[in-house]
Amino acid sequence: MNLPELIILDPQDTVAVALRDIRAGETVEGIVAADPIPRGHKIARHDLRRGDAVVKYGQVMAVASADITAGAHVHSHNCALPNQHSEQSSVKGSLPVPPARQTFEGYARPDGRVGTRNYIGIMASVNCSSTVCDAIAAEANRILKPKYSQIDGFAPIVHDQGCGMTNQGEGFDTLVRTLKGYRDHPNFGGVLIVGLGCEVNQLTLYKPSDWTRERIKTFNIQDVGGSRSAVRRAVELLEPIAAAANMDRRSTQPVSKLTLGMQCGGSDGFSGITANPALGVASDLLVAAGGTSILSETPEIFGAEHLLIARADAANGQKIRDMITWWRDYVGKNGASLDNNPSPGNKKGGLTTILEKSLGAVAKGGLSPLSGAYAYAERIDQHGFVYMDSPGYDPVAATGQVAAGANLVAFTTGRGSCFGSKPTPSIKLASNSELARAMPEDIDLDCGTVVSEGVGLTQMGQKIYDLLLDIASGKKTVSEEFGYGDNEFVPWKIGAVL
Known part of the structure; x- marks a missing residue:
């Protein structure tokens, strides 16, 4: 099969993406490379004058900060963030035909929700009890787990907050909402909460x-005599909880009981071409089958929020605009800019501006209508494709999605990412085949075959959808096999530390 050497994502694009390293002077698909073009980076399709729009995905991702000749490497050295970006989109939202597979095997809970795992949570109310919670989880996994084979283990949910803060306001409310979301999570068959x-x-x-x-x-x-006494007391309390949870069994459940949190981290120039849009296809299939998918990371939709607003009703569209306004004010107060993103690793992988990164990140949301917009860690109370406010920092964003009810997480990466999110399994999707080969211990599915082997996005999206249902039914992710998830609970910290 003759595979392309460049990819043009929209006929209006002024740049193409290199699918291999290109040497200066090479002629590739009619374009003479004026510079070396690393794989995943952009090459100019024609001359651009300083101030001209740099277009990718059919959207403005930057403006030229210098004159750019056809065939030149287009990146941070000759691009800048425009003063304004488009708020127009022709995409209004649509659903695919519902998939044939519409059930999975999960744990039915008394409140009507369904778990994909059967952990017991050991939650700290405050940083001062976190070390004891770690010790409790370790002791329970040593003593109780061998006796109760139907539970997945004892998961410590520990953090660095809970004191040195006021007992009211946005920061405190966010912490309480997050902890309550974990306390009530369907992937827990029981919970012990420990305070100082x-x-x-x-x-x-x-x-x-x-x-x-x-x-x-x-x-x-x-109240129980100190740290060692707390561990002994905890094991006493956990034994009947573990015995009850050990009676829980999986049963056939509809896909409408699945809530998928979608994340991307360590993105590269292929993320918006392979893994993200393929996950978007899987998200659409999940929604068409009655399930729910959550897109988040507001600093990483900046510049592409209009694509979501166009798929929402007026009320939810306004909520997203208000989130962007809040974030502009928030970063301004802290002497930062929303274009502090992309990270150095993102740029090395070929991403130039936050607009380009956002346009690729939004692709995870597919084409479904947007049915809701939520605050961080707010419980998702409807089906469909929804948006939840969060920072772009992956552990914080995933923590909010799990607190909101996500019983699955799908995580796309182009540079490589090591992550888990107990009690929710995290499925890793590689945007390029080189990463999948280099870090097989951390990747569940290679989406890079979309460019390396010509696999269609529809086919890859179906593969992701089937994998999601397999994982929901008990198949372990590679992150679970390694044991990730004990250290990735990171609630969003807002407000003053006193």
Whole structure:
């Protein structure tokens, strides 16, 4: 099969993406390279004058900061962020034909939600109890896990917040909302919440509902005699919880019970060409089958928010505009810019501006209509494709999605990323085949075959969809096999540390 050496994503594009390293002076598909063009980077299709729009995906991703000749390498050295970007989009949202496969094997919970895993959570209310929670999880996994084979293990949910903060306002509300989302998560068959006793974030905020009373327990270290005593007390409380959770069994459930959190990290020039749009196809299939998918990372949709707004009703479109306004103010107060993104690794992989990165990132959302817009860690209460506000930092964004109810996470990467998100399995999707070969221990599916072997995006999206259902039904991800997820709970920290 003769594969292309360049890819043009839209007829209006002024740049093409190199599918291999190109030497200066080479003629590739009618373009003479004026510079060396690394694989995944952009080459100018024709001359551009300083101030001209640089167009990729049919959208403005930058302006030329210097004159650019046809065949030149187009990147950070000759591109700048435009003062304004388009708010127009012809994409209004549409759904594919529902897929044939519409069930998975999951754990039905009394509140109607369904788990894809059966962990028991050991949650810290405050940083001061985090070390003890780690010790409790380790001891429970040593003593209790061998006795109760139907649970996936004891997962420590620890963090660095909970005190040194006010007991009201945006930062405190965000922490409480996040912890409650984990407390009630369907991937937990039971939860133990441990406090120190004197912190701002008191255990009284986390009283269980009636149906969970036997599965959720709490205590403060100061009330039981100290750290070692707390571990002994915890194991006593966890034994009946583990025995109850050990009785839980998987049963056939509709795809409408799945909520997928979508992430991208360590992106490269291929992320928006292979893994992200392929995940978008899988997201559309999930939504068409009645499920829910969540797109997040507001700093990484900046410049492409109009593509989401065009697929939303007026109320949800305004919510997204308000999020962008909040973020402009937030970064301004902290002496930063939304174009501080992309990261050095993103740029090495071929991404030039936040607009280019955002246009590729939004591709994860497919073409489905946008049915809701939510605050960080706010519980998702409807089906369909939705947006949740979050930072672009992957652990923080994924933590918010899991708190909102995601019982699956799909994570695309082009540079390589090491990540897990207990209690929710995280599926890794490589944007290029070189990465899949270089880091096989961290990649579940190679989406780079879209360019390396000519696999269609529709076919790749179906592969992702089937993998999601397999993972939801109990197949382990490579991240789970390694044991990731004990250190990636990172609630968004907003506000003053006092």
